[in-house]
Amino acid sequence: MAINDLRSFLDALRRENQLKEIENPVDIKFELAAIARKAEMADMPALLFKNVKGYSIPVAINLISTMKRISIALEIDDVNKVISHITPAFDNPVKEKMVSDGPVKENNIPEEKIDIAKNLPIPVHALKDNGPFISAGVVIGKDPESGRLNLSYNRMQVKGPRKLGIHIDPWRHLGDFYKKAEEQGKPLDIAIAIGLDPAIELAAAARVPYSEFQLAGALRGRPIELVSGETVDVEYPANAEIVIEGRILPKIREPEGPFAEFTGYYGISYKEPVVEVTHIVHRNEPIYRTIYGGSQEHLILGNVISREPVLYKLAKHVDPNVVAVHIPPYTAGFHAIISTKKTIEGLTKNLIFAALTSHINIKHVIIVDDDVNIYDAKDVLWAIATRVQGDKDIIIIPGAYGHWLDRTSDNGITTKVGIDATKPLSKAKEFERVSWKDVNLSEFI
Numbered sequence: 001m002a003i004n005d006l007r008s009f010l011d012a013l014r015r016e017n018q019l020k021e022i023e024n025p026v027d028i029k030f031e032l033a034a035i036a037r038k039a040e041m042a043d044m045p046a047l048l049f050k051n052v053k054g055y056s057i058p059v060a061i062n063l064i065s066t067m068k069r070i071s072i073a074l075e076i077d078d079v080n081k082v083i084s085h086i087t088p089a090f091d092n093p094v095k096e097k098m099v100s101d102g103p104v105k106e107n108n109i110p111e112e113k114i115d116i117a118k119n120l121p122i123p124v125h126a127l128k129d130n131g132p133f134i135s136a137g138v139v140i141g142k143d144p145e146s147g148r149l150n151l152s153y154n155r156m157q158v159k160g161p162r163k164l165g166i167h168i169d170p171w172r173h174l175g176d177f178y179k180k181a182e183e184q185g186k187p188l189d190i191a192i193a194i195g196l197d198p199a200i201e202l203a204a205a206a207r208v209p210y211s212e213f214q215l216a217g218a219l220r221g222r223p224i225e226l227v228s229g230e231t232v233d234v235e236y237p238a239n240a241e242i243v244i245e246g247r248i249l250p251k252i253r254e255p256e257g258p259f260a261e262f263t264g265y266y267g268i269s270y271k272e273p274v275v276e277v278t279h280i281v282h283r284n285e286p287i288y289r290t291i292y293g294g295s296q297e298h299l300i301l302g303n304v305i306s307r308e309p310v311l312y313k314l315a316k317h318v319d320p321n322v323v324a325v326h327i328p329p330y331t332a333g334f335h336a337i338i339s340t341k342k343t344i345e346g347l348t349k350n351l352i353f354a355a356l357t358s359h360i361n362i363k364h365v366i367i368v369d370d371d372v373n374i375y376d377a378k379d380v381l382w383a384i385a386t387r388v389q390g391d392k393d394i395i396i397i398p399g400a401y402g403h404w405l406d407r408t409s410d411n412g413i414t415t416k417v418g419i420d421a422t423k424p425l426s427k428a429k430e431f432e433r434v435s436w437k438d439v440n441l442s443e444f445i
């Protein structure tokens, strides 16, 4: 059956042994996320916590931590085809479809009954996160001028029964809409959609000049169905598990955070806008969805999936013999690794420039030969260990622009480094890798 919501995705993960359902009771504070962290680091399946102490709503996490799970999410049979499936979707948006009703409207919590931390199992994730945060809520806003919709992730700290802090980098589309509303002294209506078709989760992390629902539609090859809000002038997915309606208030800024950042460090506390919650709708037996800060799925969503297609295009442009590219989520998205079938000495250095221009976050580039598995950090480090001479194979470019959250940078001004870990062509014979008979382990062990 086609995947069109969170539950059909969970079914697909279950069928592929990629979901572990946990019946043991867990604490919403620290414990749930700590279990998810250990499980993700140990390459375990996605998790569905069915017994969260004090709540009747289960919590799903680590759903798209790996490319394999993303291939399941997008119903692509070959994990190696994920990036080539996603790339053309960006240029072929599929318009949303309005429907009059949907499962998300099966239940509602009116204003007077809202106490968000009691209504929903919102975890406190890392030990120094400043309280419970909604982290996998896709925020849907509408441009006050053009009326177009926008999707983005914005962490939201629970601050009161109907009050959330919202972290919005001002250059984001949502920041732009909020500025326009604020200039007119008006609040900005939003819907926070939680527990979604993973195509919508993936699209929400991308930056496109049109509604990200249309990118999700392109990924699915059919329009995403939306219903209108009850108390807000914003549309949201008919099949969402839970939607929180509210408005970002004008002219108010309050401290928000810290919260674990994608870099693996704590962010600092910022003065951020505040959301007043007006209404909650949810499906029968809803499922809550969360992402812990700095997780592999946080990185894959924000730093890998939307950047690898650009990296691949630029690398192929410079060197048609490029085999594969990867931005490993475990490097905070700061590394790019490229493998190529080297035929000309020197071109591997040009590949370093290609990677550095693919995204400002790329800080360290590693080029390897095609016998190195770029998805295996051990193999890549081995290539650096055995194929690099520091004086010839490392390029250093100081004073370039990077990400300001890189704590070693000077407000984003950073040093870029390229490592050419390919074998010198002239000595190829001395680099013959040790080879082994091909055996099937399961026949013996």
Ligand SMILES: Cc1cc2nc3c(=O)[nH]c(=O)nc-3n(C[C@H](O)[C@H](O)[C@H](O)COP(=O)(O)O)c2cc1C
Binding pocket: 135, 136, 150, 151, 152, 153, 154, 155, 167, 168, 169, 170, 171, 172, 173, 174, 204, 205, 206, 207, 208, 291, 298, 299, 301, 302
């Ligand atoms: C899990 C996750 C959490 C994020 N949290 C925030 C956040 O708190 N504030 C923010 O401005 N961007 C955050 N981002 C980044 C934006 O949501 C993302 O880049 C999105 O594409 C921005 O939307 P826009 O391009 O439509 O402006 C987060 C991304 C992910 C994947």
Ligand SMILES: [Mn+2]
Binding pocket: 150, 151, 173, 206, 207, 208, 209, 210, 212
């Ligand atoms: Mn956008």
